[in-house]
Amino acid sequence: MARQRSPDRNKAYEIFKEHNGDITNRKIAELLSTSEKTVNEKTVGGWKSKDGWMDR
16 A cells, blocks of 8 residues: 655645745745654655656
8 A cells, every 4th residue: 555645745836836936945845844844855856856846
């Protein structure tokens, strides 16, 4: 059974759309990170590539 998709992945795409793609992976990661969890900019880059954010 596949692992459940991270809700942060959808939030990251929404942030990307709000900024019309003019935001760095690092900034998206900073916006998603909290004291309980850290989101890595490489993770955001992977989501961006695998989900084809630039093509949407």
